[in-house]
Amino acid sequence: MLPTSLGEGPFAVATQGLTKRYAREPALNGVDLQIPEGAVYVLAGPNGAGKSTLIRSLLGLARPDAGRATVLGLDPRTSGPEVRARTGYVPEGAGGAYGWMRVGRLLQHHAAYYATWDRDYAGRLSRALDVRPERRVGALSKGQVRRLQLVLALAHRPSLLLLDEPTDGLDPAARDEALGLLSEHLADTGGSVLISTHLPHEVDGLADHLGVLRGGRLVAQAPRERLERMLRVYRAEGPDGWVGPEDLSGVIDRRAGVGRELRWTVWGEEGEVVARIAASGGAVRDVARLPFEDSVLALLRAKEAS
Amino acid sequence: MSRPRPTPLVAVLSEQVRAVGLSLRPGAALLAAVLALVTGVGASTALGAGQPLDFPDEARLLIGALGFLLPFAVWRGEKLFAGAWLWTLPVERRTHVLAKVAAGWVWLMLAVGLVVAWLAGLALGTGGELVATATGTIADAHGRITAVRWTEPAWGLAAPFTIATIGYLVVSALVVGLKRPLWWIAGGFLAACVLIEVLDADLPPARVLLAPFGFVLPNLAWWAAATAAWTSLGLLAVWLAASRHREG
Structure with a gap:
């Protein structure tokens, strides 16, 4: 992943x-x-x-x-x-x-x-x-x-x-x-x-x-440019009961936001991720790049999740 | 700019001699002060009584004892089993240990030489003797008591150097090769005492100091053989101890 x-x-x-x-x-x-x-x-x-x-x-x-x-x-x-x-x-x-x-x-x-x-x-x-x-x-x-x-x-x-x-x-x-x-x-x-x-x-x-x-395990390593390009936070809204795409790959973190909003931290190409979210019925409101320190925290969480 | 390479042995040795010398300076100053005080008092007392000051026979063992203590000063602050500063330098680790042991030995010989020269100077300056003459009695195999006059051989003046060297090598091996050398030394001493007691209650502990490999030896050949044997053993022990830290 x-x-x-x-x-x-x-x-x-x-x-x-x-x-x-x-x-x-x-x-x-x-x-x-x-x-x-x-x-x-x-x-x-x-x-x-x-x-x-x-x-x-x-x-x-x-x-x-x-x-x-x-x-x-x-x-x-x-x-x-x-x-x-x-x-x-x-x-x-x-x-x-x-x-x-x-x-x-x-x-x-x-x-x-x-x-x-x-x-x-x-x-x-x-x-x-x-x-x-x-x-x-x-x-x-x-x-x-x-x-x-x-x-x-x-x-x-x-x-x-x-x-x-x-x-x-x-x-x-x-x-x-x-x-x-x-x-x-x-x-x-x-x-x-x-x-x-x-x-x-x-x-x-x-x-x-x-x-x-x-x-003791190297969870991830990447050039910074790739890190900034691939690691993003996506904020999306969908209809009541919407849970987002079920098989979205590269998900590091998924949280419920305000109201019907969901937030994902995902390692992946932005266009593909946005398309997957949209295909599942959601509307992407915002895509944000993570600051360097937050990227580290996100990657550490990924290890915890796995 | 030259290509980075491991430090040549000559450079390591000379820097270690300088660095170890610096680290020993406070201890050496204290030792010099104590020596000056003790010999000064001794000399003034002897001269006041109109007697010459001989080179003290027992001083040989005492000077030699410097060698047993010096390794602790040389390796003070080096955490050899926990990321020693020494290891971060570009020198093969076993070689580095041996270079530092050699640097300490250079200063040991200098210190022993100075002390011997000082005591010899005092003896000669006050009209005393460099080698002791003693009288005593011995019992032969039939229990007959005979009076003897014993003059220390001149080569005995080399004893402080050899005793110090052997002690330095053996204790250096312990300090370098063991995580807790003081525990091992204390434990070894206790174990030896118990062993001697258990194996042979009649065996006097002083026996180990006698010929053929002890400190009290009847002639130059025996002394040279014992010194060579103990020095070789000490060198081997240092090599084995240093090998615990080798690269790879």
Whole structure:
């Protein structure tokens, strides 16, 4: 019913049947992720959906139990260091880095590991994000750590960014600044980015692809343009007792509106859906495109319904 | 711009030496202060009494004990079994662990060297001896008591380095390879005590410190063999522990 394949590549990231269990609980369940080269792919899903596990699997930090992944043409299980050399990573949460280190020293530490580290760029990013080198990492707030992590992820100019909740903890001004720098980075490098989030409206302006993960399953993935074209809300009225078309395919949600009005959220070609509703005796009053965040919610509901 | 590749081993090692050195700085400063205080008091007391200050025999074991403690400082803050920061860097994970262990060892040897040099300097400066001479009695197989005079061999001065190295390797293996190393160390110690008690009530625990593989050894050949055996065992343990974190 919902789209789960983006067709032919080239893909910066592609997984086939990726499965990961913790104890007996599946964190990922047969995920077929496809991130086209040059795409800004937003992976949305509630907390615990498996987003972080998926990203960690792509970096070779978590070992999948089944399935395979290809990242920039490499298998992270056998070429983890190569993948990480070409990838900028913002991990989930604010912990992890050396709390005893000063920010400036942590930047030097990272610089030593990346041959492509651009000191001037790192300096510019630090100034833009107000990352102060004299501060101790352990004394930074959650938002300050997030900004530091963004500098660390971007400053070696990777061709792929894997950002796990990158706006978590950022105030609106810092978020705008960070997303602006991210746009610049993508314009400069032509790279690809995966942004995982449970707050999709925060990255609405950047996204050109959407994937929805729930309970370890990729419910849907599609280019934004297709999402906006295919996912619509239809408002229609009919005679008393009218229930609408019985076999309307692609229905994600159906609700009773005011009076004799019915509302459907449907994945399908608008013309076909309108024709089906009309053929069943209803009159379509309105067809509306869903905002990005509402699209995510609708796709999450679709999974619940199924 | 060069093509992104995993970090070369030399770069990893040199950065780890710098980073581990930075992380150890507060502990090293504290240790230096304590050492200066203790030796300063000892030296002034000895000189006040008009006696020279010998290189303390027991200091060898104490200095060697640095090696048993250092791994905890080197790996402080690294959650090796829960998404360590180290793993996110572009280096094969087992290699990364070994590089960090090696970096810690470099600083350990430097610290041991400085402490030994400081104590040796104090001994030589006050007219004392570097190697201890002791007298005592031993009983032969027939129970006859004989007085003996024992002079510590000069190669014994290397003992702090080897004891520290072996201790460092063994404890590093535990810290790197186990989720709860302190629990295992405490549990292992208790289990060993119980085992010794159950297996042979007459066996003195100090027996494990004696030849052929203990710390108290009669000649250079035995000492070299025991050191090589324990060092090899330590290296193997570190390799196995690091292998728990290998890629793939």
